[in-house]
Structure formats: C-alpha cells, structure tokens
Amino acid sequence: MAESELAALHRRRFLKGMVVAGGASITAPAAAQSRTPEKPNGNASPPTAAARANEREHPPEVDRLTTEKSGSDFMVDVCKTLNLDYIASCPGSTFRGLQESFINYGQNKRPEWLTCLHEEVSVGMAHGYAKVAGKPMAAMVHGTVGTQHAAMAIYNAYCDRVPVIIFTGNAGALNERRPGVEWFHSVQDGAATVRDFVKWDDSPMSLQHFAESTVRGYALACAQPPGPVFIVADTKLQEDPLDEREQRRLKIPRLVTPSQPIGDANAVREAAKMLVAAEAPVIIADRYARSQAAMDQLVRLAELLQAPVVDNRSRMNMPNTHYLCQSERAGGLIASADCILSLEPVDLYGQLNAMRDQLERTEISKAKAGVKVITISTRDLLVHSNYQGFQRYVSADINITADAQTTLPFLIEAVQREISSGGKNSIAMRGEKMREAYDGFAERARAEAVLAWDTTPISSARMYMELWEQLKQEDWALVSDGDFSSRWPHRLWPLEKHYRFIGGSGGYGVGYQPTAALGAALAHRDAGGRVVVGITGDGEFNMAPHTLWTAAHHGIPYLTIIQNNRAYHQEVMHVQRMANRHNRGLRNVHIGTTIDNPNIDYAKIAQAYGAVGIGPISDPNDLSEAFRKGIAAVKAGQPALVDVVMQPR
Amino acid sequence: MKLMILAFAGLTLAVGPACAQQASAPAGNVENGKTLYVQTGCYQCHGYAGQGAPMTGPRVSRTEFPFEGFLFQLRHPVSQMPPYQATILSDQDAADLYAYLRQMPAPRDPKSIPLLKAGR
Numbered sequence: 104m105a106e107s108e109l110a111a112l113h114r115r116r117f118l119k120g121m122v123v124a125g126g127a128s129i130t131a132p133a134a135a136q137s138r139t140p141e142k143p144n145g146n147a148s149p150p151t152a153a154a155r156a157n158e159r160e161h162p163p164e165v166d167r168l169t170t171e172k173s174g175s176d177f178m179v180d181v182c183k184t185l186n187l188d189y190i191a192s193c194p195g196s197t198f199r200g201l202q203e204s205f206i207n208y209g210q211n212k213r214p215e216w217l218t219c220l221h222e223e224v225s226v227g228m229a230h231g232y233a234k235v236a237g238k239p240m241a242a243m244v245h246g247t248v249g250t251q252h253a254a255m256a257i258y259n260a261y262c263d264r265v266p267v268i269i270f271t272g273n274a275g276a277l278n279e280r281r282p283g284v285e286w287f288h289s290v291q292d293g294a295a296t297v298r299d300f301v302k303w304d305d306s307p308m309s310l311q312h313f314a315e316s317t318v319r320g321y322a323l324a325c326a327q328p329p330g331p332v333f334i335v336a337d338t339k340l341q342e343d344p345l346d347e348r349e350q351r352r353l354k355i356p357r358l359v360t361p362s363q364p365i366g367d368a369n370a371v372r373e374a375a376k377m378l379v380a381a382e383a384p385v386i387i388a389d390r391y392a393r394s395q396a397a398m399d400q401l402v403r404l405a406e407l408l409q410a411p412v413v414d415n416r417s418r419m420n421m422p423n424t425h426y427l428c429q430s431e432r433a434g435g436l437i438a439s440a441d442c443i444l445s446l447e448p449v450d451l452y453g454q455l456n457a458m459r460d461q462l463e464r465t466e467i468s469k470a471k472a473g474v475k476v477i478t479i480s481t482r483d484l485l486v487h488s489n490y491q492g493f494q495r496y497v498s499a500d501i502n503i504t505a506d507a508q509t510t511l512p513f514l515i516e517a518v519q520r521e522i523s524s525g526g527k528n529s530i531a532m533r534g535e536k537m538r539e540a541y542d543g544f545a546e547r548a549r550a551e552a553v554l555a556w557d558t559t560p561i562s563s564a565r566m567y568m569e570l571w572e573q574l575k576q577e578d579w580a581l582v583s584d585g586d587f588s589s590r591w592p593h594r595l596w597p598l599e600k601h602y603r604f605i606g607g608s609g610g611y612g613v614g615y616q617p618t619a620a621l622g623a624a625l626a627h628r629d630a631g632g633r634v635v636v637g638i639t640g641d642g643e644f645n646m647a648p649h650t651l652w653t654a655a656h657h658g659i660p661y662l663t664i665i666q667n668n669r670a671y672h673q674e675v676m677h678v679q680r681m682a683n684r685h686n687r688g689l690r691n692v693h694i695g696t697t698i699d700n701p702n703i704d705y706a707k708i709a710q711a712y713g714a715v716g717i718g719p720i721s722d723p724n725d726l727s728e729a730f731r732k733g734i735a736a737v738k739a740g741q742p743a744l745v746d747v748v749m750q751p752r
Numbered sequence: 753m754k755l756m757i758l759a760f761a762g763l764t765l766a767v768g769p770a771c772a773q774q775a776s777a778p779a780g781n782v783e784n785g786k787t788l789y790v791q792t793g794c795y796q797c798h799g800y801a802g803q804g805a806p807m808t809g810p811r812v813s814r815t816e817f818p819f820e821g822f823l824f825q826l827r828h829p830v831s832q833m834p835p836y837q838a839t840i841l842s843d844q845d846a847a848d849l850y851a852y853l854r855q856m857p858a859p860r861d862p863k864s865i866p867l868l869k870a871g872r
Contacts, residue, residue, distance in 0.1 A: 424872055460832050545872055549862035554803035554813055556860060562803065568867045575870060589805045597872040672796070676808065679793045683834035689793045751796055752805035 170344035174310050175200035177345055178336060179209040181314045181355050185321045187241050187268065189232070189625070190214040191225040193252075195245025197272030197288055200341030202243070214241060217625075217657055220649040222249045226256035226331075227618025227647070228625070229267040231582060234418075234605040235626035237393060239266040239324055246273045246335075247288045250296050255612040260331045261300040262492045263417075263609020264390055264485070266324035267331040268317075269297075273306070274338040293335035299489045302330030310340060311353055318356045326361045327506040328481040365513060366479055366505035374444070374477045374501050375517035381442035381475070382529060384410040387433075387454060388420035391446040395601040397508040398422065401446075404515050407522065409534035410444075411436050414593075416586065417449055417606040422599040426541040427534075431548075431594065434469065442475040445499075446507040451478065452495035462684055475500045479507040479514070492610065548594040560750045561723045563666070567591035569726035570636065570664070573734050577634040582623035583616055584608070587640060587673075588666055589752055602633070614646030617663065621650045624661035624742075634737055635661035641698055641705070642671040648708050654742035655713030662733045663744040665705045667719065670697040672751045709744035718746030777819035777854075778847040785852025788845055792836070802856055809833065813856040822850050 178201055182190075190205060192198075205216050219225040225242040232240045244253040250271055260267045273293040274280040280289055294304035303323045307313035313336065320332035366374075378384050386405060392398045401421055405412050411429035413436060414421040421428045429436060437443065437455065445451050455470045476499040483504050486493050503510065522530070555562035567588065584607035585592040598604050605623055608615035620637030627633040644665055654661065675696045682689050702719075709716030715736040717729045729745045736743040789795060789802075794812070798804050802813030815822060823846050826836040841849075862868045 461829070461835070546862075549868045550859070551803065551811070552868060553859045553862050553865060554811065555799055555801035556865065558801045560800065562799065562801070563805075564803075568870070571870060572867050586807060589807070595868075595872060675793075676796055679796060680834040683836060683840070686837050686839045688840045689791065692793065750799050752799065752808050 167344070172345045172347075172350070173200060173204065173341065174313075174339075174343050174345050175204035175336075175341040176208045177310050177350065177353060178313055178317075178341065179204045181317050182214060182241070183209065184355055185268075185318065185358055186238060187214040188236075188629070189217050189229075190241040190243055190270075191217040191219050191228050191622075192243035193219045193222050193225060193245070193249065195243075195249045195272070195288075196285070197246035197249075197274065197338055198243050198270065198336065198341070199272075200338065201270065201272065201336060204341075217653065219653050221647060222252035223256045223614055224618045224621065224647050224650055224653065226253045226260065226267060226269060227615055228622035228650075228653075229269075230256065230260040230263065230265050230615070231605065231619030231622030231624075232626045233260075233265050233267060233329075233622075234619075235580070235582075235602065235623045235630070239268050239321070240622070241268040241270060243270045245288065246271050246293060247290055247296075250293070254297055254300075255610075255614065256618065257297050257331050257333070258300045258490070259608045259610040259612045259615050261302070261490075261610070263606070264328045264330055265609070266329040268321055268324055269301075269331055269333045271333070271335050272338050272341065273335050275306075276339060279339045294333045297331075297333055299487050300331075301333045302485060304333035304335070306335040307337070307340070310345070310349075313340065314353060314355045318358050321358060322361055327363045327509070328485045330485060363506040363509040364481065364484075364504070366503040366510040368513070370501055370503045371510065371513050372517050374479075374503065375514060375521045377442055377475050377477060377501065378408055378410070378444060379518060379521040381440075383436075383440050383533075384408055384442040384444065385436045385440040386410050386412045387415065387437075387443060387445045387448065387451075388412060389415045389417045389445070389447045389449045390606070391507050392418050392420045392601060393508055397511070398601050400508070400511045400515065402427070404511060404518065407515065407518050409530045409537065411537055413437070415449065415454075416584070416590075416593060416604070417447075419598065419601050419604040419606070420446075422597075423593055424597045424599045426538045429537060429540060431544050432540060437470050440470060440474055443470070443477070445476065445478045445480070446511075447480045448478060448482070448497075450494040451476075451497045451499075455497065460680065477501045477503070479503045479505055479510050481506050545595070548591075552591070552595065555750065557723060558750070559721055559723065560668070560748050561721070561726065562750050563588040563752060564591055564595075565723045566664070566666070566726060566747055566749060568595060569723070570730050571596055572727065573730040574634065574636065577734070577738075578631075579603070580623070580627050580633045580635050581605075581637075582620045582627075582635055582661070583637040583639060585638075587752065588638060602627070602630070613643050616640070616643045617647045617650045620661060620663065621654055621659060624654065625657075625659050627661075628659055634734060636664065637661060638664045638666055640672070641665050641667040641669060641703065644705065645698070645703070648705075649712060651709050651712040651714040651742050651744065658740060660737045660740050660742055662730075662737050663709070663714075663742070664733075665718070665744065665746045667705065667746055667748050668751045669699045669702060669748070670751070672696075675751070705744060705746035709742075713742075715741050715743035716746070717744065719748050720745060721748045777850055778844075780844075780847035780849070780851025782848070782851050782855055784845075785848035785850070788841070788849050789852055792841060792845075792849075794849070797833070802853055812853050814858065815850070815853045819847070819850055822846070 222244040229240045229242045244250050274285050274289045280286055305316040307316045320334055324332045405427040412421045412427050413433040414430045456468050458466045478499045552564035556565055580602050581604050616639040624635040627635045678692045682692055706716030706718045720729050733743040733745045797809035798812045804811035829835055
C-alpha cells in the first residue's frame, strides 16, 4: 500500500475518534480534517501485509462530516431557471438544507429569501404578489405543522385561481429521522393535507425527479386555470452530498411557457351570432383580466355590441370610467337580459338566482325565462371533488371551455364579421341608454355617501373619500377588496388601469387581506414604486398583524388602513340572524363576535413591528391628516398603518 | 308566502309622499326608537345613520314606507332581513323605531362637500 493511502486510512480513524470524543469536532469539521494525523507509536510493529489487505477490503466506518456540494444546491440550480424572484418562508428544520443552499450557494438572489412569521403569510404573500407581478413567487413551508399553518392560504389561492409554487421538506426514510421531533414532523405523504386544493403535487424520489417535477410544477401552476402546486423535497435528497459524477448526469428541463387554450372556432362563431342577435346582451366578467391588454379587449367587445358590462370585481376587468361599466345596476340588467356572456365566472348560478337566507330557503330566478347563456371559462379544467368551490351547476347554451382572455380577440373578430354581414341598428340606440344610466351612477353614490358623512363611528364613504383626496395625485394601487366596505372605491374612485385593483381572496379565508397586501405591495414596489393601500377589517388584520414586521424588515412600503368596527362583523350579523330566527332577542349576540373590552390599539401594534402607526382615529375630521402622514411614510419607503374606528360596513 | 311577498311588493310600489304616510302611523317615542335601533341590531346592517350598505341592507333613514309596510317588513321580511317577531320587538317598539327613523336629519347637499366633487 502506498504511504498516501495509509495516511488516508489513519486520518479516517482519527476523525472517527474525534466524533466519538465530543461535539467540538462537529462544530469545526474543516479544521479537524486539516490536522496532520498522529504518527504511529514508534514501539508499535508496522502493520503486516495481511492486516493491510484486510483493512483495504473492510475499511473501518468513518463518518464524512462535510461536503462542498449537496443535493439542495442542485435544487437551487433548478429554482434559478424558473424566473422566481422571491421565496417567502417561516423557518423549519425539514428544509434546512434548502434554506442554507438558497442563502449561501444561491447568494440569496433570484430568488431572494424573505422572512415571514407564519406560513399563512408566506403563501398569502405569494398569492397577492402573483396577481400584481403576473408570475408566481415561491413559498417554503415546514413539513406537517408548517403545511397545516399554510393550508388556508393555499386554499384561498386555489379558489382564486392564482399560481403559487410551494415547497416543503420531509424526512421520508425512518433511518434518516432523528428520534423525537423529526418523527412528529414526518409523514408518509407530505402533500396529503393540501392535495384537495392544489393543482398538482409531487414528492420527488431523486434529484432528477425534483428537477422535472419542479419545472413541471411551475408550468402547470401558470397554465390556465392557474393554481398552487406543492413539491415535497425529501430531507435526504436535500442534505446528501452531490458528487461531480452524479451532478453531470442531472439535467434541468427547459421551462416552456405554455400557450393558453382558445375556444373552439365553431363555438366562438355561434356565440358571436347569439350576441349580435340579442336585443339586451349583458357581459359579466369575473376572473377574466390578467393584464391591461385584456381590459382593453373587453372594452372593445363591449363597444362593438354596446353591451353593458357587469364587473364582479374578482379582478380589475373593466374601467369604471367607461360608460359601459354598468356593475351598479347588475340586478336590473340581468333581469332584462336576453343573452348573457359570462367570462371566467366564479358563481354564475348565484348571479342568475337568489336564495333567501330564511328558515325556509326559497329560490327565485333573477334572469328572465329563455335567456341565452354563453360561458367562456377554464373552470371545468380544474375541479376537485371534496371542496365545493365549484358552486352550483349552470346549463349554459354555449359552454366554451377555454381561457376567456386568450379567446376574446377571436370572439371580437367573429362579432365584427357578424355585425358587418347583418347590421344592427339597435346597437347604437342601446349605447345611448347606457350613457344615460352611467351618468347617474356617481351622482347616486354621492347622494348615498353624504347620509353618514359626519357621523361617529366614521362611515366607510367618508373614510374612502378622505383617503382619495390624499391619494389622487399619486400613482396608486388598491390591494384590498371593497365589498366589505360598501364598494365605495368602485363607486367613487376612478379605477381605469389594470394594476389599480386585484380582487379578493377567492375562498373567503380570513387572513388573506393583510398577507396578500404584503405580497402585492412587494410586486408594486418592484414595478416602480406605486403608492399601495390595503384596507382591512380589524378581525382580518388580527390573523396576521406580523405582516408589518416582514414589510419593515424587507423594506416593503404600503399603507394599511384598519377598518376597525371592533367585531367580526359578518359573524355578528349571522348570530343576530339566528337569534331573530329563534325569537330569543339580541342581547347576547356580541358574545364571541365582538373585539372590544379592551379595545386593541393597532397603531401600537404597528409600531412594535417596526412600522409607522397612526390612530386610533375616531373623528372624521382627523382622517385627512392621518392619511397624509401615512402616505408620506409610504413614499419614504416605510410600511404604515392608520387605525380608523368605523361603522360596521 | 308568495302571495304575501307580492302583496308587500305592491305595497312598496304604492308608496306615496312621506308626509301622507306619517299620518297613519301610531305615535312613537323617538328616544326609545333610538335606543332600540342600537339594541336590536338595526345598525349592524343599515348603519348608525340608517344610511344602508349594498351588501347588508338598504337605506332606512327618513324611510318613506308607510308604517304598515314597515311593520310587515319587520315581521315578514321580503328579502334577506332577519324577521323581528312581536316577542322580541312589539308593535309599540316598531312604532318607536319608525318614529326615530322618520325624524333622522335630512342629508347635506353632496355639492356642498368638496371631497365629493373629486373621484370618478
């Protein structure tokens, strides 16, 4: 045996001895490895040829303590091919290998690691980000317990059809798990908790498998209808050394952005005929527009037909500054429509029918008999059985399974052909009626806004218009749903660009608002520093107040306004309904529904997390100054919060 | 039930000038009506000023319903509103509420509020 081989064998013995001797060698493995092995005792006999041969055939077990390259490094290589700018995470040991590789090997760039204080924030943030950025970011959640924390946010993203790339870790093989905690955090099937409400999941068995599943997952997440995907990264795969030979064998597939499904040409042509022939067509838009171009296309179609558009506000679909945006008289339009075109509907049945929430549940149709219904949607391409977000079934006259945004240019072309071949005088007349109706919307909204203008608690109308006064000169974006505050932004603010508004949660899982606002604000920051405002109820904010710490830590500026009605107000009304139904009076409906006694000081909470905190504001005359300060802080790069004590809605 | 709904719908359509309806209403105690408006949770859906909200309940401030229509709506709501039976809101309570709603202050002219000139 050559001397060098002998020396190597002795070094292995020495290192093993160091591991047995104590932890010091573990904390400084590199130094230990570099030491010169002790020389053999001079009195000892040199090993015999037989002993050497035996040692070569049966080398003593020696722990390898360090490696320059691990499987998780390759996983980072995979992620870097995917146009992921961020990965949000609350730390967890099941992905410690990946985390270390992202921040060191990956140099914490593209993706950059963002620290969140709860897994629901990591995923909710990614949800809001994707709706503004138009591409997914990643979230990394701890195995089992972190996945459970993240579940509601994943469900919201699934219901809202938003792409999110979620990774978790799992110690799969029992001999790889440390006794105790690691067993509690290990599972047979890491995605089982969320499988019902992700678009796809996988638990790769090798690094090559990880590469293909991750690229496939990204592509699937972005294909219409989009949705969250969930990839389980085995801890052994993450932490095992990756030698050069194995690495050379690994291939990362090229990501190919899929084209989106377009409606069948015959069906589109029939739809155009039906729309042009209609006397009272109505267009309903739900999760339709993903871009400004899509909004422009909708305007084009509406103008061609002079058809009113009912924007259900799931996305920013139709500029409310256009006279054909007629959402405010949705009920009347649907009642008189003879043809309805529904683009990416969320609940078309509920739009066409009403069910009374009384002891006896009676139903009535809101549409007239014989109305023709056309749907263009990808909703049938993503239906799971257990969770019932797919809503009741509607028998459409023409059901086009396709991406509405991609199909609309073809429908416009077909409508143009149909109009030019047949001609319709009634189309222009219809437009005049729409203009007349539109002119009354803002006037009516103003007349309603004054009714509680000077009251305390402060009315939502007053709050929104005081805010608008401070915001109107900025390039602004609203990243919250207006439905729980009387839709004032849609009634009184001009929403004319796609990035002004992003819709709501999708699944109505409470906690979306502050978390999605954080992610949306991040995307707006990167897009050029728009002034971002999110209005959230106090109940909802309490699900994730620490979003403000993440915002402060990572320099994500936006203004949070707490619509503080000191209650889970929707639940107040539900319990009140039950008390009325049972004739038991209303004395106790506050039990379990209100958030007072003591009142929560949200400004102090904001300050404690490193944000600017203002309030509570109880006098409507103090709003102006509070908002001015809040917006100034945001423009200076800080997250800020204004707590406004308000009426229920 | 359908007939009752239709009857009520007809009643609401037949509403005449506010002052004419007030004449047929029983005398009500405005102060007690104000207390009841909060105690019985009216404000939860209709707002403290009776201004209403699109998703929860319409404006009730200075209601122009005749008292009979108002009472019918309380007892047998035509819409999503929870029913208020006499055991939890007597006819006199209803009259007090009605009196309170009727005398709510007239809203300001929107044109007198500069902030409302902005917006869309």
